[in-house]
Amino acid sequence: MRVVIAEDLALLRDGLTRLLRDNGFDVVAAVDDGNALLRVIATEKPDVAIVDIRLPPTFRDEGVRAALEARRRVPDTAILVVSQYVEQTYATELLADGHGGVGYLLKDRIMDVADFVDAVRRVAAGGTALDPEVVAQLFSRGRDGPLGRLTPRELEVLGLMAEGRSNAGIARALVLTVGAVEKHIASILGKLDLPPSESDHRRVLAVLAYLQDQPPS
DSSP, X not given: OEEEEEOSOHHHHHHHHHHHHHTTOEEEEEESSHXXXXXXXXXXXXXXXXXXXXXXXXXXXXXXXXXXXXXXXXXXXXXXXXXXXXXXXXXXXXXXXXXXXXXXXXXXXGGSHHHHHHHHHHHHTTOEEEOHHHHHHHHTSOTTTGGGXXXXXXXXXXXXXXXXXXXXXXXXHHTOXXXXXXXXXXXXXXXXXXXXXXXXXXXXXXXXXHHHHSOOO
16 A cells, blocks of 8 residues: 655654554655645555645645645545644545545554554545544534434444444444444434435544534533
8 A cells, every 4th residue: 555644744754654664554755745745646646645734834734735635636545634633624624525535633643553554544445534532522512412312332333433433443442243333323323313324434424514513512
């Protein structure tokens, strides 16, 4: 699997390169700004780009802007952005085109190598990887509304759904059978009046759209 990295901190850039190579990825380029990212995506056609949201020269949103432009120029490019902080606007913007192959993680998640590698693979395969902190912020709204109809277990399942986990991934995380997860998901979708979908990514979009539409509690 071919990967490009856009990260301005040399230490983190080199660390990511080694981590990914040690886990079987082919890191074909590692750059430090958005313009260089666009050039290597155009020439290398990677399976996934891992991009810091804040890149030179202003360190505001150059990374996410370059990622969105890369998706426009090369639509099949999978993008996993990383950030020091939760910035929901950027997460929403990345998901807005309705296609898969996008992710948003806090840099702290890189320390959990197994989860980080799983997120990279999931995004590269066309799925979604949304940081649990983003999901938690969305879940903090509207708990007295329809979310209040869900059982504690269903809330756990819903949180993992919103992160982009597959049924099998949810089952592993909660030590359940896949069949039990499927039953919980059917119940959740029914209680929230969400349409069922065989696509993990479309299911994520439906859940996130629902959560974002809820008024603050």
